[in-house]
Amino acid sequence: MNRFQPLAIAGFITSAIALTACSSSPTGRQQVLLFSEQDMSQLGAQSFDALKEQETIYTDSKTNQYVQCVTNALTSRLGASQATGQWEVVVFDSEQVNAFALPGGKIGVYTGLLKVATNQDQLATVIGHEIGHVLAQHSNERLSRSQLANMGMQISSAAIGGTNYHDAAMAGLGLGVQYGVLMPYGRAQESESDIIGLRMMAEAGFDPYESINLWKNMAKASGGNQPPELLSTHPSHSTRIDDLRAEIARLPSFNVPKPQCKI
Template sequence: MKTLSFSRVTIASASISALLLLSACSSSPTGRSQVILFSDSEMAQLGSQSFEQMKQEEKVSTNAKTNAYVTCVANAITKQVPKQDSFDDWEVVVFDSEQVNAFALPGGKIGVYTGLLNVATNQDQLATVLGHEVAHVLANHGNERMSRSQITNTGLQITDVALAGSEYRSMTMGALGLGVQYGITLPYGRTQETEADIMGIDLMAKAGFNPQQSIQLWKNMAKASGGSQPPELLSTHPSHNTRIQDLTAEIQKLPKYSTQAPNCQA
């Protein structure tokens, strides 16, 4: 596998560090302040490289009907996303696994585990999850986590970070939300999760899906957890009740969109 090299960033003093942090300040789509140290193209390259590695290491589903269904829902969501400068098209892959999980990576990569389809029981519920995961990408949450990790752990001394290297591989995989598989979790904060929820239900509503089904999805998730260890998708998320209450409030604020959702056959 080719190594991924980021631009050399050398911080010689505290004053230079402060200057860099000031120049790296950005805002999320909801107006929240962020520190973003990596470019969109760097994150897209990292996301694409990580995704290719996952496709080599994990079992990819060959079930044509399942792939068509997931792709149908994902395409409806991504059609509502503005054209991205760092990549041309979104790629959707279904992984054959009992994990109740899904993710989206910079570079337009979406992964869905077949175990999720046992909990997200219709296209609207699946759209809830995919809207949420795509929102993480649009809000630069992976970039934000990776930037935070660099500030905390390496003092911004970033030199030739190679995904194949054991230390940085774990860090970057974790920053992109793949910590369950790759041994390190850098969890999204509650603020980021709430932000992704808000953006996600707006995306699914724009695509014509029923946002009310997001409530049923999280009820299903609560039932699936059985009061014990939650599914991977929920491991760092707000509690079921909190999420349901927040989503209920946000749904009331949604505009009335005219888009008709596709009829995606499970």
């Protein structure tokens, strides 16, 4: 058999899967999604259970009620297909300035974030952004890309007749690390989640202009140590702020009462 024939077969299989699994994100960006919602929800639940075993859960009732209040205000605006069941929210006792949301309605917030997101609107910016990743199925998209890349590399390796090429190619693609829903998102996904989260918080009655203050706080907290934008999976703070200003200008007016979440 011609050694290039398996490569052609791999390309055909990959293209066929991509075409049958093609979808559009909430902002209209084309995606390839190979996994079912049930699969992703199960993966999210398993990952969340593991994190709850590994991390220290913060039990202060006022802090938990505050974070839950902000989350409830955001998720109450979601459609029925996006708000199935109660979102599980856990506050973790850690200095990390971070939060995440997982498929299946799981949200984690680290106490370190509450020192940077200094009011309910800024916290809503972060939680809305993280929920945006779930609504746009970014975890599914990332895992699907990895699956397709793996398939191509495995067939290519077989065609060339050795494992050394396979290992080198995997490392070159950045696929030598474990896959999971907590891997870094790409810049396109981060920017898309900013847009989704901004609209969510505005629809829920939070002040979208506080998203700008939040990222100014993030810039201060990072101490100017953010890597150049081309070397980071996140947009630079200045790019993010400029993009948010542009999106805020396009937002319609939402006549809804402002949430009253206090710590």
